[in-house]
Amino acid sequence: MASENTGKARRILLKISGEALAGEQGFGIDPKILSEIASVILKVQEHGVQTALVIGGGNIFRGAALQQAGFDRVAGDEMGMLATVMNGLAMREELKRQGGSAVLMSAYGIPSITLQYSASAGRELLRSGSTVICSGGTGSPFFTTDTAAVLRGIELECSEVLKATKVDGVYSADPMKDPAATRFDRLSFAEVLSKQLKVMDLTAFALASEHSLPIRVFSMVKDGAFLKACLGENEGTLVS
Numbered sequence: 001m002a003s004e005n006t007g008k009a010r011r012i013l014l015k016i017s018g019e020a021l022a023g024e025q026g027f028g029i030d031p032k033i034l035s036e037i038a039s040v041i042l043k044v045q046e047h048g049v050q051t052a053l054v055i056g057g058g059n060i061f062r063g064a065a066l067q068q069a070g071f072d073r074v075a076g077d078e079m080g081m082l083a084t085v086m087n088g089l090a091m092r093e094e095l096k097r098q099g100g101s102a103v104l105m106s107a108y109g110i111p112s113i114t115l116q117y118s119a120s121a122g123r124e125l126l127r128s129g130s131t132v133i134c135s136g137g138t139g140s141p142f143f144t145t146d147t148a149a150v151l152r153g154i155e156l157e158c159s160e161v162l163k164a165t166k167v168d169g170v171y172s173a174d175p176m177k178d179p180a181a182t183r184f185d186r187l188s189f190a191e192v193l194s195k196q197l198k199v200m201d202l203t204a205f206a207l208a209s210e211h212s213l214p215i216r217v218f219s220m221v222k223d224g225a226f227l228k229a230c231l232g233e234n235e236g237t238l239v240s
Contacts, residue, residue, distance in 0.1 A: 001170060010232060011126060011132075014041070015149035015160040018087055020164060020220050021060035027092050029059065038094040041131055043093040044230040045100070051230070052156050053133045054149040055082025055091060071224075077141035081108065085143065088135035095131055097133045102131040104148050107139030107148075118156035126156065135194040146204035153213055159215045163200065168219035169237035170197055199239055212238035 018039065023030035038207055057180050060083035063076025088104045095102035103125050106114035114135065115121070122132045137148045146163070153161040172195070173181040184197075189209040192199055197214060199205055218229040218236030228235040 005118040009048055009050055009127075011052070011158045013054065013149055013153035013156065013161045014043075014216050014229060014230065015146065015161060015163045016053070016220070017145075017164070018056035018059035018083065020059075021055065021087055021090075027059060029087065032096045034090060034096075037092065038098050038100070039228065040221060041095065041225045042098055043240065044098045045129065045131070046189060046233055049127075049230060049232075051131050052122065052126060053088075053091065053131060054137070054145055054152055054160060055084055055087040055133070056145040056168065057081070058082075058089060058209075060086055067164050074141045077137075077143075081135075081137040081139070084137060085114065085135040088133040092131075092133055092203050100131060101129060102133060104133045104135060107134075107136035108207070122152075122156050130206060132156070138240055140240065144201050145205065146200040148210045150200070150204045150213060150215075154207070159212070160216055161208065162216045162218065162231070163219040164226065166219065166221065168222050168225065170199055170239070184237050186232070189239060192239055212240070214238060 021029045021033055023033045042043045042112055055079045061079050063071065063080050066076050067073050092104040104114045105122060106221060107116040107117050109116045111221055117136065125132050134148065134152045137143060137145055138151055149161055149201055167175055169183045170187060171181040171183050175181040199217060216229055216238050219225045225235050
C-alpha cells in the first residue's frame with residue numbers, strides 16, 4: 001500500500017499500552033490478546049505496510065506507588081523501561097510463532113536478548129519486511145512511552161503514529177464520564193492545544209507537532225478498528 005503523500009511504502013508506528021496486553025486480568029500478559037495483536041500486524045504487512053511497535057510496561061511494573069513511598073525516580077523509571085523489554089520479547093515470539101519476522105531492539109544494550117536500538121538499522125529491517133519492536137523507552141528516565149513512540153516514529157521515518165486506546169478517538173470530554181462528549185474525526189495540533197484535549201503527554205505531543213508527525217487515536221476493542229487504522233482508513237481521530 002503506497003502512501004498518498006510520498007509514493008513510498010506506508011510505514012507506521014503502533015503504540016500499545018502495557019495495560020492493553022493484560023486485558024481484564026489487569027496484570028501480566030493475556031496470551032489471547034497478544035495473539036490477536038500479532039495477527040493484525042501480520043495482516044497489515046500482507047498489504048505492504050511496514051510496521052514498528054512500541055509497547056508500554058504498565059502491566060508489569062508501575063513506579064508511581066514506589067516513588068510516593070520515597071523510591072528513587074530514576075531507578076523506578078529504569079525498572080519500567082525493562083518491563084517494556086519483557087513485553088517486547090513476548091510480542092516478538094508471538095509474531096514468530098505465527099510465521100512472521102520480528103526483531104526486538106532496545107535503547108538498553110542487552111546483547112543476549114535484544115539488538116541495540118539503531119534508527120538506520122531499524123529502517124533497513126522495516127524495508128526488509130520485519131516488524132521492528134522498540135523497547136526500553138527512550139533509554140532515559142523521566143520520559144513516557146508516548147514520547148518514546150513519537151521519537152521512534154520520527155527516527156524511523158514513519159508516516160503516522162497510531163495510538164491504541166480504550167475509546168474510539170479523541171473526545172471533547174471524557175466519554176466515560178460525560179455522555180454529551182463529542183468525538184472529533186480530525187484535529188490540527190493547534191486545535192488540540194486550544195481545546196486542551198488530551199492526546200498524549202505534552203512532551204510527546206510537542207515533538208510530534210514540531211516534526212509534523214500525524215497521530216491517530218483509535219480503539220483497541222472496537223471490531224475491525226485496529227486493522228482499519230493500520231491500513232490508513234478513516235478510523236478514530238487523526239491529529240495532524
